[in-house]
Amino acid sequence: MSTTHERGLSVRGVSKRFGATQALHSIDLDVRPGEVVALLGENGAGKSTLSNIIAGVFGSDTGRMTWDGQEYAPAAPRDALDAGIALIHQEMRLLPDLSISENVFVGRQLMKGGRLDRKEMDRRTAEVLHRLGLDISPRRLVGSLRVAAQQQVEIAKALTLNARLLILDEPTAALGAEETEHLFAQVDALRAQGVSFVYVSHRLEEIARICDRVVVLRDGQGVASHDTAQVPVRRLVEDMVGRSIESVFPDLTPPTSEVALQVDGLTAADGSFRDISLTVNRGEILGIAGIVGAGRTELVRAIAGADPVARGTVTVDGRTLRPGDTRSAIAAGLVLVPEDRKAQGVVLDMSIADNVALANLDSVSDGAGFIAPARVARIAREACRTMTVKGRVDQPARTLSGGNQQKVVIAKWLERKPRVVILDEPTRGIDVGARAAIYDVIVGLAAQGIAVVVVSSELEEVLGLSHRVMVLARGTDRGVLDRTEATDVAVMHLAAV
Known part of the structure; x- marks a missing residue:
């Protein structure tokens, strides 16, 4: 038996x-x-x-x-x-x-x-x-x-x-x-x-x-x-x-008082969020929290021009963007690292170098408008070095770990020297070692004076990275908490209203 x-x-x-x-x-x-x-x-x-x-x-x-x-x-x-x-x-x-x-x-x-x-x-x-x-x-x-x-x-x-x-x-x-x-x-x-x-x-x-x-x-x-x-x-x-982890989240540097991103009365065309207003200063990290269905992803996609809006404006450094126009956003210096990196962030069967090039065609082409392979390889190597991507630039993105794929997505946009970086679920499915590296990158961006917006389903991540936290519930703004008052209890109280 x-x-x-x-x-x-x-x-x-x-x-x-x-x-x-x-x-x-x-x-x-x-x-x-x-x-x-x-x-x-x-x-x-x-x-x-x-x-x-x-x-x-x-x-x-x-x-x-x-x-x-x-x-x-x-x-x-x-x-x-x-x-x-x-x-x-x-x-x-x-x-x-x-x-x-x-x-x-x-x-x-x-x-x-x-x-x-x-x-x-x-x-x-x-x-x-x-x-x-x-x-x-x-x-x-x-x-x-x-x-x-x-x-x-x-x-x-x-x-x-x-x-x-x-x-x-x-x-x-x-x-x-x-x-x-x-x-x-x-x-x-x-x-x-x-x-x-x-x-x-x-x-x-x-x-x-x-x-x-x-x-x-x-x-x-x-x-x-x-x-x-x-x-x-x-x-x-x-x-x-295999080693001691003293601190998962890096120390934040104080932001400036200069507004980089301003959103006024933004309302989704599909009703997923309504009348959202926010500002993010240079060097500031704004976290967006809320349970699934709160409208977080829909909001940041609309800010980046990826989804249509019914009304409202988005302004980067005083320049009002055309609604629903990603090219307008990118040209103004606003980039989005999407929540689904495999479907929206990288082309899995393309190399690391080609993925970086896709977001930087103006930088990797010669004067006649043709792609210069040597320039692609050089820019990709520099991007990978900056983001500590583990892999050869000619290696298909599919063969990389989730953490390294995410680094490639971030790297290709950082090559554009953005003024505003939005990251939607930046560490989803990524191990603790790679997370720490991406946290360092996010805090480092803010330290350089870039305005950063972070959306995450993990409350600890939002609290650990953000200067301020906006809480969404059922598509509406339930309040913005300073770092000193943003606790898990305070955030969940607003999210559950």
Whole structure:
């Protein structure tokens, strides 16, 4: 008769090499029924490689696995799914031109009488979306959803699989506090039914809330294992990076009294926000906080000219921008680092150099209007050096870690010597080491006299980086707090009004 331990997942001595890179070195991992095990580590630590091996995406070079007390060696993801193991990728793999229910049941459509049973697919999808706190039509096209809602659709797919082991890779990266709690409630309900989880996250404050144990990888090796999740965040950070972290957020320098960005009475064409006014001085960092759906992303996209407005003005250094015109904004020195770097920030199949060049065609072309490759390479090398991007300038952006991709997005805009920089979710899905580097960049921009606006779903990030914090709720300005009065309690009180 199998023991409880045998009925879970056991990984022993698993290693994996990709060319000259040893991605995993003899990894051991146990996941028992009804248990949530946190798998932590910086980008490149081996978390995704181990997750992919367990999920059958590719095989290991050495080692063995057992599942339910039986040998387990999936040759493909279908083998893992048939065994009851599912991986929910951090990078969303949805089909934008299909409905939510079609995405949820893609590859396993429900049939009735030889025909597609859309009614039942819609019913089951609506049920699981409701459990996640997303009450929208299952027939809505996925391409019309914001990033947070798309992430919930990915999670809904997992919940309909009836898997007994779910590997969740950054499941809350795009979610706000309310959506995260809905997900945690589902995890708690499923673990009570014996469902197990491997939980990969860079949000270390979540670990104590949802996990039972913690395993930490560094450079492809298991470096720490904690029998409880009640581990101080500082200790987990030190496990992950191999050194002491004295301060995550750099010290801020005082801003000037000169206004760089002024927004007056801005109202969205789609009604997502209304009558927003704000100013940001040179050298100031303004944080924008609020729960998902508050209109934060819609606001900064409108300020940058990416979305249309019904009324209101945006002024940079006294120059009023043409509404809904990104070229006008960029020409005035206002740039936006978008929330979805893979879809909107970088062209994944292009090199680092070409990505930098896209935002700086006027600088990389010769007098006749042709692109000068030598100039592209030179500007890209300088941009990468400034942003400490780890990679060759001829390397495809797809091959970079999330942190380095984000650095490329920031680097290409900094080449334009902007006066105002807006960053929407600047550290989403990025490990703690890369976060610290990006925080240094953000504070460094302000120290140079650039006006900075930061939108983040992570309240600690907004509070740690900002001179002032604007709180949005349901598309309206609920108040602006100075750094001395901006606490998590004060911000959430305004956000929940």
